[in-house]
Amino acid sequence: MLVSQNPVFIPGPTNMPEHIRKACDMATIDHRSPIFGKILQPAREGVKKIIKSNNAEIFIFSGTGTAGWETAITNSLSAGDAVIITRNGMFSHRWIDMCQRHGIIVHVIEAIWGDPISATKIGDLLEADNDNKIKAVLATHNETATGVKSDIGAIRGAMDSAKHDALLLVDGVSSVASFDFRFDEWRVDILVAGSQKGFMMPPGLAIVGFSEKAMQANESATLPRTYFDIRDMHKSYASNMYPYTPPVGLMNGLHVACNTLLEEGLDNVFARHHRIAEGVRTAVKAWGLPICANSPDCYSNTITAIRTPEGFDSTQIINHAAQKYQVAFGIGLGDVAGKVFRIGHLGMLTDVLALSGIATAEMVMVDLGLDVTLGSGVAAAQDYYRNNSGLL
Numbered sequence: 001m002l003v004s005q006n007p008v009f010i011p012g013p014t015n016m017p018e019h020i021r022k023a024c025d026m027a028t029i030d031h032r033s034p035i036f037g038k039i040l041q042p043a044r045e046g047v048k049k050i051i052k053s054n055n056a057e058i059f060i061f062s063g064t065g066t067a068g069w070e071t072a073i074t075n076s077l078s079a080g081d082a083v084i085i086t087r088n089g090m091f092s093h094r095w096i097d098m099c100q101r102h103g104i105i106v107h108v109i110e111a112i113w114g115d116p117i118s119a120t121k122i123g124d125l126l127e128a129d130n131d132n133k134i135k136a137v138l139a140t141h142n143e144t145a146t147g148v149k150s151d152i153g154a155i156r157g158a159m160d161s162a163k164h165d166a167l168l169l170v171d172g173v174s175s176v177a178s179f180d181f182r183f184d185e186w187r188v189d190i191l192v193a194g195s196q197k198g199f200m201m202p203p204g205l206a207i208v209g210f211s212e213k214a215m216q217a218n219e220s221a222t223l224p225r226t227y228f229d230i231r232d233m234h235k236s237y238a239s240n241m242y243p244y245t246p247p248v249g250l251m252n253g254l255h256v257a258c259n260t261l262l263e264e265g266l267d268n269v270f271a272r273h274h275r276i277a278e279g280v281r282t283a284v285k286a287w288g289l290p291i292c293a294n295s296p297d298c299y300s301n302t303i304t305a306i307r308t309p310e311g312f313d314s315t316q317i318i319n320h321a322a323q324k325y326q327v328a329f330g331i332g333l334g335d336v337a338g339k340v341f342r343i344g345h346l347g348m349l350t351d352v353l354a355l356s357g358i359a360t361a362e363m364v365m366v367d368l369g370l371d372v373t374l375g376s377g378v379a380a381a382q383d384y385y386r387n388n389s390g391l392l
Contacts, residue, residue, distance in 0.1 A: 007349070008328045009357040011144045011174055011303040013196040013203055014347025020200055020260065024253035031248055037240025039252050044237075046258025047207055050266070051176060051191060053183035056209040059233045060254070062247050065173035067228065068192035068206035069095055072169050074225040075210075076190060076217045079103035081135040084125055084166075086110075086117040088150075089143030090334040095171065099138070102223055107134070113335045116143075116298040117150035123158030126166065136167040136189075142175035145333040147305040147342065148293045149175070156186045167217060173197060176207075177261055178273050178302045178346045189214040195250060197302070199257040200347040204250045270301075275388055276345045276354045277301040282384045283358045283377030287365070292340050302346035303330065307339060309370065317341045320364050327360045351385040 007015045029035050044058040061067055077083070081104055087093050088111035099106050109121050117139055126134060137159060142149050152170055159166060167189040172181055176191070177198025183191055188211065195205035210218070210230065218230060232243040261269055281299065284291055284306050292305035308314040314332050318341055321327045330342030343361065345354055358377050365372040 006325070006327050007353050007356065009343050009345070009360075010328050010330045011197070011342060011344035011346065012194075014198075014200055014344065015349060015353070016200050016202070017260065017348045020253055020257050021202075023256035024202060024249045026249045026252055029248060031242060031246050034240065036242070036246070036248065039248060039255055040237070040240060040242070040246070043251050043255040043258065046255055046262070047193075047209070049262060050258055051172075051181050051183040051193075051209060052185065053209065055212060056183050056191070057215060057230075057234065059208045059210065059230050060251060061206040061208070061228065061233075062204060063206035064196070064203050065171070065192055065194040065206060066094070066098075068173070068194065068208045069098055069171065071206060071208045071225075071228040071230065072190040072192050073099060073102060073104065074221070074223040074228055075230050076167055076169070076214055076221050077102075077104055077135055078220070078222040080105065082107060082133045083136045083138055084109065084122055084134055085138040086122070086140075086150075088115055088117060088146065088148060089113055089140065090145035091143060091171065091173075092138075092140040093334060095138060095140065112294065113146050114148060114292050114294040116148050116295075117155065119151065119154040119158040122155055123162045126159060126162035126164040129164065132165065134164070134166050136169050138169045138171070140171040141181070142172070142179075142300050142302060144174045144303055144342075145305070145336060146292045146340075147300040147303045148298045149179070149300045150298065152186050152188065153182070156188075167214060174300075174302050174346070177257075177269070179270050180266075183209060183211075187211070189217075195254060195257075198261075198346060199254060200260075201250065201253045201257055204247055205254060207254075273301040273346060275385070276349055276351060277304065278388070279351060279354055279381040279384045280304050280343055280345050280358065283381040286376040286380035287362070287372045289372075292336060303342055303344050305330075305332070305336065305340040305342045308341065312370065313338045314341045316368055317361070317364050320368060321360060324367070325360050325363065327357065329357075329361065351389065355381060355385070
């Protein structure tokens with residue numbers, strides 16, 4: 001059976017550059033030998049540069065973003081602690097569920113799925129917390145289910161204005177290495193990322209950054225943790241070791257991925273994602289369909305969720321694209337299941353590849369009888385890309 005070589009247009013895992021894929025495909029080494037340290041430490045340092053930090057402690061676990069979430073909360077909180085989190089999509093919803101399962105008291109700010117996190121509402125809750133019971137604010141930087149980006153800098157500003165000492169925990173799984181992340185400037189305490197999105201790698205690494213303040217919080221946190229205990233990692237890292245068997249190939253891939261992004265130049269990486277995203281959004285406008293994100297201010301540069309007409313099951317688009325054209329788009333999740341389909345535009349992607357996804361989506365929608373003119377979105381995106389190309 002012929003395996004399709006079409007690019008994927010899901011919000012992760014993303015398309016992989018061949019040299020990064022090959023970097024993950026390496027011969028077995030003795031991970032107790034000095035060779036491992038030459039993979040481990042450059043990978044950690046590379047991540048620090050990507051997130052613009054001089055001081056973060058980077059921990060790399062076998063796992064995905066969900067493992068990173070669990071690492072974040074179990075190493076900084078205790079049962080009965082209170083946190084604030086905005087539910088504005090499926091991934092913030094899942095983080096809420098995880099916190100509740102761990103016995104954490106969760107103050108949920110309900111938001112429309114399509115809106116970003118309100119820094120003002122977070123600030124109001126913190127100002128009212130006279131007894132300092134709230135130990136952390138959890139924020140999803142980029143809500144993949146809806147294609148909504150939130151302003152982490154504004155959230156930090158609201159926390160500062162409230163003069164509250166809560167930790168700031170950020171889910172950056174679908175934002176890091178795709179658009180600007182400023183760990184030190186925003187004084188993020190714990191960042192969660194994964195290998196399979198902006199880093200353009202296979203799934204398998206949970207990448208977590210801790211501030212000095214978060215490292216101190218770890219000492220008093222009492223939630224149970226064994227595999228995800230950063231104290232074991234920290235102790236092992238000091239000797240270029242790992243507390244258990246590491247995913248050496250993936251770590252080597254992370255090292256190469258960081259170098260690739262830094263060689264392109266972070267500003268160029270961010271500009272490329274913005275340009276490709278704008279082309280997709282221009283196409284969506286030409287189709288006459290609304291974007292799930294409710295304001296251009298919160299449009300994501302890694303994923304666009306597109307609303308389909310009332311009464312039409314958007315899942316048909318995903319199924320038809322896969323069956324007829326062997327192309328993958330993202331399905332609607334949670335509150336927007338059956339109401340949106342998603343075009344991922346992150347990782348290894350170019351204007352030309354994006355055009356192939358736009359063209360396929362058009363063919364699918366026309367096949368299914370939606371009121372879309374074949375070629376309209378492609379032409380609009382082509383015009384945008386022709387006039388907005390090149391490096392910074």
